[in-house]
Amino acid sequence: xxxxxRGWIAQDRRHAWHPxxxxxxxxxxxxxxxxxxxxxWLYDSEGRRYLDANSSIWTNIHGHGHPKIxxxxxxxxxxxxxxxxxxxxxxxxxxxAERLCHLFPARTLTRCFFSDxxxxxxxxxxxxxxxxxxxxxxxxRTGVISFEKSYHGDTLGACSVGGxxxxxxxxxxxxxxxxRVADLADLQxxxxxxxxxxxxxxxxxxxxGVNQMRLWxxxxxxxxxxxxxxxxxxxxxxxxxxxxxxxxxxFACEHExxxxxxxxxxxxxxxxxxxLAATLTREEIYAGFKGGGRTLxxxxxxxxxxxxxxxxxASLDLxxxxxxxxxVEEKGRALADSCGxxxxxxxxxxLAADLTSGLEACESLRERGVLxxxxxxxxxxxxxxxxxxxxxxxxxxxxxxxxxx
Ligand SMILES: *Cc1c(COP(=O)(O)O)cnc(C)c1O
Numbered sequence: 001x002x003x004x005x006r007g008w009i010a011q012d013r014r015h016a017w018h019p020x021x022x023x024x025x026x027x028x029x030x031x032x033x034x035x036x037x038x039x040x041w042l043y044d045s046e047g048r049r050y051l052d053a054n055s056s057i058w059t060n061i062h063g064h065g066h067p068k069i070x071x072x073x074x075x076x077x078x079x080x081x082x083x084x085x086x087x088x089x090x091x092x093x094x095x096x097a098e099r100l101c102h103l104f105p106a107r108t109l110t111r112c113f114f115s116d117x118x119x120x121x122x123x124x125x126x127x128x129x130x131x132x133x134x135x136x137x138x139x140x141r142t143g144v145i146s147f148e149k150s151y152h153g154d155t156l157g158a159c160s161v162g163g164x165x166x167x168x169x170x171x172x173x174x175x176x177x178x179x180r181v182a183d184l185a186d187l188q189x190x191x192x193x194x195x196x197x198x199x200x201x202x203x204x205x206x207x208x209g210v211n212q213m214r215l216w217x218x219x220x221x222x223x224x225x226x227x228x229x230x231x232x233x234x235x236x237x238x239x240x241x242x243x244x245x246x247x248x249x250x251f252a253c254e255h256e257x258x259x260x261x262x263x264x265x266x267x268x269x270x271x272x273x274x275x276l277a278a279t280l281t282r283e284e285i286y287a288g289f290k291g292g293g294r295t296l297x298x299x300x301x302x303x304x305x306x307x308x309x310x311x312x313x314a315s316l317d318l319x320x321x322x323x324x325x326x327x328v329e330e331k332g333r334a335l336a337d338s339c340g341x342x343x344x345x346x347x348x349x350x351l352a353a354d355l356t357s358g359l360e361a362c363e364s365l366r367e368r369g370v371l372x373x374x375x376x377x378x379x380x381x382x383x384x385x386x387x388x389x390x391x392x393x394x395x396x397x398x399x400x401x402x403x404x405x
Contacts (some may be wrong), residue, residue: 001030004150008033018232032371033186035245040384040391041075042371051395053365053372055384058241062318063386066120069271072314076307085304087392089107090333092309097133099316100265100278101252104116108259109280113296114304118240118266119153119276122202123260126157126176127298128285129200136288143177145187145233151210152202161202164210174292184220187227187288195338198232200262201227205252206347209241212378213345213352221256234261245319245385248348250331261285269308272384324385331387339381340403350380351381353403361402368398 007032018026024392032050036043040063042052043177052060056227061068076092083090097112113124126144133141148163159168162176162263179194187201205221207382228235237260242252246268249255253263262285266277289296302308319325341353355361358374365372365379372380383395 002046005033006044015028017401031221032366039063039065040160040387048369049367050366050371051383051398052086053370053381053383053395055382056245057267057271057373058382059267060270060384061244061324061386062271062322064272065123066271066318066386067319068321069273069311072133072310073166073307075274081305082302082307084301084307086299088310090304090306092306092313093304093330095290096309097311099313101282102143104259104350108269109263109283110283110370111281111286112308113279113281113298115277115279116275116305117153118238118264119155119158120300121240121266122152122158122161122236122238123155123263124298125236125281126161126200126202128262128279128289128296129236130176131294131296132234132285132288133199134397135292135294138199139202139234140197141352143179143194143198144183144197145179145201147203147208148180148182149214150202150204150208150209150238150313151205152204153240153361157278163301170219182219184223187224195231195233198231198233200234201234203237204240205242206255207252207350210348211376212375213347213350213380215345215347219256221253221258225256225260227385228261236260236262236264238264240264240266244315245325245328246273246348246350248325248332250319250325269315270311271318273315274305274311275302276305276311276312289392298316321386322386328385331385331392332391334389335381335383335392338393339399340396341399349382349385352378354380355402364400366404368401370395370398 013027026353032043034042035045043049044236086387095225100112101110115121115124129164144161146161146163150163152158152162155177156157161178163180206216225235237253239251243265261282272278327350332346336351342359345352355377357377360376361379
């Protein structure tokens, strides 16, 4: 091991603390120290390369170090990195707000509120819905309906609507008044008082990511939309994972022709380069915050960050110039057909297989030059959408070694 690597590991041991990590276990083994990325590959400090098979926790789209995004970030950094969005506009945020709204049919989602992460995109949507209800004649609508085993992020509000018990324990009682349901049937059987007092219903459309990539039944989202319309409940779609092409369409809701009242976007928004999030909503929601002391008191220091917006604009350009979406379904199928798993859940370029030990499988993949993380005993494979057929073959071969065991 190089001396430099040894030094970085020692610093990590002494001072760092990692997310979702039992640090006792972490301290037992030397971590990989990632120092470089190129295309679908990550390189460690020893010069070894690994295929980034979970797109750096579901964020990367066009590969690492894509010259067009790098160029956009460099040019923006030399011009303006950040100026406050509080009381000021900036050109890149203006362009991106319009660009994002224009990804949806005219006069549907027309307003864009920026924040920094998936969790904050959810916080924004939840606060908007609840406050809108409180100040627009729906004072009795103070509740949120969510799904069991759902995941909406880790900030206190977002985690309180989530339904993964191991993430909520310790502060489960702090947070929003939430009614959790298992599925559509459960929802249809909710007591009238719950339905009548709900401001919003929040769901990860088509697939629950952290719940081991469980797919919702086809047609469910459309039914949810009707149900929300019927009962005057806001539909919040958490497309933090599914957004930006992961499922084969730009947004998962397009598979069922559904337009939500709020859509939460983050992870892939900048192509996996910068932290940036956006919550899009309808004009009627926006209008309900105008005047009369109805301001939405929400914002972060880095809201509307120009570097992030420049990266997002470059990423959206690449969707057009590289025809990214057109190849997702075909690549997903090719990978599924060649990886040797008979039993696989798949949606676009999201693949998941249940094994007896997810951890062991991922360790074995790492030895073969493939990086991903298990969710419990499920191995998740979701490479950057830019992955080519040669790289799919490499990945499939590594997967065959674990699927045969
Ligand atoms: C990752 C994720 C979040 C949280 O996003 P962060 O950027 O990690 O805060 C929320 N919802 C879903 C569906 C996610 O996959």
